[in-house]
Amino acid sequence: MNIVIKNATIVDASNEFHQKQVDIKIENGVITEIAPEINHGDFDTLFLENLHISGGWMDASVSFGEPGFEDRETIDNGLTTAAKSGFTHIAYQPNTSPVIDNQSVVSFVQSKATHHATSLHPIGAFTKNQEGNDLSEMFDMQNAGSIAFGDYKKSITNANLLKIGLQYVQDFNGTVIAFCNDATIKGKGVVHEGIVSTKLGLKGIPPLAEEVVLARNLFLLEYTGGKMHIPTISTAQSVAMIKEAKAKGLNVTCSVAVHNLVLTDEVLSNFDTRFKVNPPLRNAFHQQALINGVLDGTIDVITSDHCAIDIEHKKMEFDMAKDGTIGLESAFGALLEILPLNIVIEKLQAAKHLFLKESNGIKVGQKADLTLFDPSKKWTFTKNDILSKSKNTAFLNHPMKGVVYGIYHNNKLIIK
Known part of the structure; x- marks a missing residue:
């Protein structure tokens, strides 16, 4: 899957782009470019709030x-x-x-x-x-x-x-x-x-x-x-x-x-x-x-x-x-x-x-193994948020901070 993820803040203390907002280009599951702005051309694009x-x-x-x-x-x-x-x-x-x-x-x-x-x-x-x-x-x-x-x-x-x-x-x-x-x-x-x-x-x-x-x-x-x-x-x-x-x-x-x-x-x-x-x-x-x-x-x-x-x-x-x-x-x-x-x-x-024995780096040339989230949103965990077949959660009606959007891994984008 070829995609450009737009306006993403990278959270990776070992990365030169740590806490910086960038675009990330992924081709066939591999990160090929990271830059403040990338021309997406005919690639799909992904925009998410406070990504x-x-x-x-x-x-x-x-x-x-x-x-x-x-x-x-x-x-x-x-x-x-x-x-x-x-x-x-x-x-x-x-x-x-x-x-x-x-x-x-x-x-x-x-x-x-x-x-x-x-x-x-x-x-x-x-x-x-x-x-x-x-x-x-x-x-x-x-x-x-x-x-x-x-x-x-x-x-x-x-x-x-x-x-x-x-x-x-x-x-x-x-x-x-x-x-x-x-x-x-x-x-x-x-x-x-x-x-x-x-x-x-x-x-x-x-x-x-x-x-x-x-x-x-x-x-x-x-x-x-x-x-x-x-x-x-x-x-x-x-x-x-x-x-x-x-x-x-x-x-x-x-x-x-x-x-x-x-x-x-x-x-x-x-x-x-x-x-x-x-x-x-x-x-x-x-x-x-x-x-x-x-x-x-x-x-x-x-x-x-x-x-x-x-x-x-x-x-x-x-x-x-x-x-x-x-x-x-x-x-x-x-x-x-x-x-x-x-x-x-x-x-x-x-x-x-x-x-x-794998690193967690977000670098050009590496396979894209990424988690996408918004760390600031406040919400409450309810039955509607349970995706599992079983419902035995200790966190029902518990206050939460931060939402997960999904992942990119194995050349697949999964968004909730």
């Missing part, structure tokens, strides 16, 4: 359901939703049926994503069927296109298995994703353990459930070497431990979910299961520590942790409802309410560097 452009964003944790749970979300509609939400890449979690634990399922989900503007990158399960007993076929999956290996929302209880896995993946430069949650400490807890859980009479999940497993995993990483990514941390002590591990030189990165940054357990007063997530929404003390961790660079990535859940498993008693919220559509607008634009863009792009 800003950054390198494309990547969501490091997305769950649709297909194969096996298409009633929650399909790959086709999910990738369209991701594109209209500003994401040119997504990391696709293995909690499908069958589980993404072998080369054939990796190839299947990739085939379903063909011809979409947003690229899908499978995460292979760390253990067979995500059961925590035997290592999966990680080498074969990486050759087929998996970008990392982890059991979604499941800690590896067998420390020796995690040790062996960390040693094994070093032969092919693989990354282990190690979710941290001690099920025995969590017990029957469903929300953060604290004042709110006591008032509501709900069983609490202490921060210790996350922190004790994180401490063990960091000790294992120090022993084995290799690369480890800790997804969706939620406590102040987790931030401190990862900061210390990085200072020691360990090759560890981490992410935080948008909802854990923006919301606290105070929203649980009406027992609304839209707010039941894993890890749980914590109190303001932990929320501020997470924000500080983003600002000082301890937290590498912000993810929507988009998890589609059908209404039958959400509209029920709080104790029985499944964990998870969709978040692609609301991620950008929610983040700009609490963080500066440059930080939001940096953290939404960071997963591309970590998992794909």
Whole structure:
């Protein structure tokens, strides 16, 4: 597709045109010219109000359901939703049926994503069927296109298995994703353990459930070497431990979910299961520590942790409802309410560097991998803004700042 994007302000601190308004010419998916004004000739043109452009964003944790749970979300509609939400890449979690634990399922989900503007990158399960007993076929999956290996929302209880896995993946430069949650400490807890859980009479999940497993995993990483990514941390002590591990030189990165940054357990007063997530929404003390961790660079990535859940498993008693919220559509607008634009863009792009080893530059000669947005518009997220098949959003009726127009990627322009 040949197009000239007009009057776009580039948001890219490494770019000579950073914070400058320019035209961008794209021919057959490649940026061929950037200038204050470009004669578009017979090219199509795109004008959008207060248009800003950054390198494309990547969501490091997305769950649709297909194969096996298409009633929650399909790959086709999910990738369209991701594109209209500003994401040119997504990391696709293995909690499908069958589980993404072998080369054939990796190839299947990739085939379903063909011809979409947003690229899908499978995460292979760390253990067979995500059961925590035997290592999966990680080498074969990486050759087929998996970008990392982890059991979604499941800690590896067998420390020796995690040790062996960390040693094994070093032969092919693989990354282990190690979710941290001690099920025995969590017990029957469903929300953060604290004042709110006591008032509501709900069983609490202490921060210790996350922190004790994180401490063990960091000790294992120090022993084995290799690369480890800790997804969706939620406590102040987790931030401190990862900061210390990085200072020691360990090759560890981490992410935080948008909802854990923006919301606290105070929203649980009406027992609304839209707010039941894993890890749980914590109190303001932990929320501020997470924000500080983003600002000082301890937290590498912000993810929507988009998890589609059908209404039958959400509209029920709080104790029985499944964990998870969709978040692609609301991620950008929610983040700009609490963080500066440059930080939001940096953290939404960071997963591309970590998992794909790709730069985010907007330069002549590079393939166009762009997100288009207006960072200033104020609005409220309503049911009409939900593009996902599932409607389990924690951000319904939440105030937003900044709207996403769409993306240009894989030689396709997708505008909402």
